[in-house]
Amino acid sequence: MLWSCGEAFCGDTVRDLMDALLKVRLSAENSSPPAPGLELTDDHLLMTVGDIFGAGVETTTTVLKWTVLYLLHYPEVQRKIQEEMDQKIGLARHPHLSDRPLLPYLEATISEVLRIRPVSPLLIPHVSLADTSIGEYSIPKGARVVINLWSVHHDEKEWDRPEEFNPGRFLDERGQHIHSPSPSYLPFGAGIRVCLGEVLAKMELFLFLAWVLQRFTLECPQDQPLPSLEGKFGVVLQVQKFKVKARLRDAWRAAS
Numbered sequence: 224m225l226w227s228c229g230e231a232f233c234g235d236t237v238r239d240l241m242d243a244l245l246k247v248r249l250s251a252e253n254s255s256p257p258a259p260g261l262e263l264t265d266d267h268l269l270m271t272v273g274d275i276f277g278a279g280v281e282t283t284t285t286v287l288k289w290t291v292l293y294l295l296h297y298p299e300v301q302r303k304i305q306e307e308m309d310q311k312i313g314l315a316r317h318p319h320l321s322d323r324p325l326l327p328y329l330e331a332t333i334s335e336v337l338r339i340r341p342v343s344p345l346l347i348p349h350v351s352l353a354d355t356s357i358g359e360y361s362i363p364k365g366a367r368v369v370i371n372l373w374s375v376h377h378d379e380k381e382w383d384r385p386e387e388f389n390p391g392r393f394l395d396e397r398g399q400h401i402h403s404p405s406p407s408y409l410p411f412g413a414g415i416r417v418c419l420g421e422v423l424a425k426m427e428l429f430l431f432l433a434w435v436l437q438r439f440t441l442e443c444p445q446d447q448p449l450p451s452l453e454g455k456f457g458v459v460l461q462v463q464k465f466k467v468k469a470r471l472r473d474a475w476r477a478a479s
């Protein structure tokens with residue numbers, strides 16, 4: 224893959240992440256005086272692309288599955304998203320990223336899914352680099368620190384009825400999307416090791432859901448019970464397998 228990308232990359236047009244990395248490598252090689260320590264080896268390139276796939280695919284697809292599952296359980300939430308889309312975007316054009324401010328209820332739904340079913344309920348283990356403290360707890364250098372994000376996102380002191388799926392908690396009194404109504408909301412972690420893909424992931428989630436819900440209503444197949452909302456603990460908090468029926472919306476059929 225690296226070889227064929229290297230062949231195809233001419234140094235002018237950056238089409239994707241691999242091109243961007245190859246461009247940095249080319250400019251480091253051509254810099255005068257040479258920039259020692261800034262070279263990107265083939266290993267660097269391959270590991271970076273591997274990291275992006277590893278950290279970016281399973282996480283985002285899992286959030287999409289949780290969202291679909293919650294929409295099956297809460298059809299009124301799905302209806303509200305579709306009403307908002309019909310009013311603000313209509314059926315004559317596709318949703319764009321620039322429509323995000325127009326669809327606060329969809330944004331709030333994504334935020335609520337990330338709260339109630341955090342992809343990484345224990346984040347990623349961290350190690351303290353120096354003696355330090357968190358609140359009243361002292362943390363010695365070298366200690367392994369595991370953040371219980373599940374408990375942070377389900378803390379009754381911070382969230383009203385935390386077990387309830389309620390996108391409305393991410394809306395202000397004017398119906399605008401609140402990015403973080405409580406400091407106890409860290410679906411992408413925080414600090415120096417915060418998720419590098421947060422912005423990209425939010426764009427992907429928005430576009431995927433907006434496109435699907437503009438055309439389809441998601442339903443539980445008639446012969447199936449409502450699937451379980453309990454997760455399976457793995458690399459990420461996984462959804463148990465379930466079936467979904469995507470029914471073309473009458474409004475979409477009539478408009479096309």
Ligand code: HEM
Nearest residue numbers: 278279282283342343346347411412413416418419420424
């Ligand atoms: C909804 C989707 C995603 C969620 C919920 C998510 C969540 C997280 C979390 C919780 C962490 C650990 C933060 C910590 O330990 O403090 C993390 C790290 C990371 N994420 Fe994501 N992530 C998502 C999508 C992505 C995407 C799309 C990419 C890349 C394209 C990505 C790249 C990374 C990387 C590289 C790290 C490690 C950062 C570091 O250790 O410095 N993530 N993510």
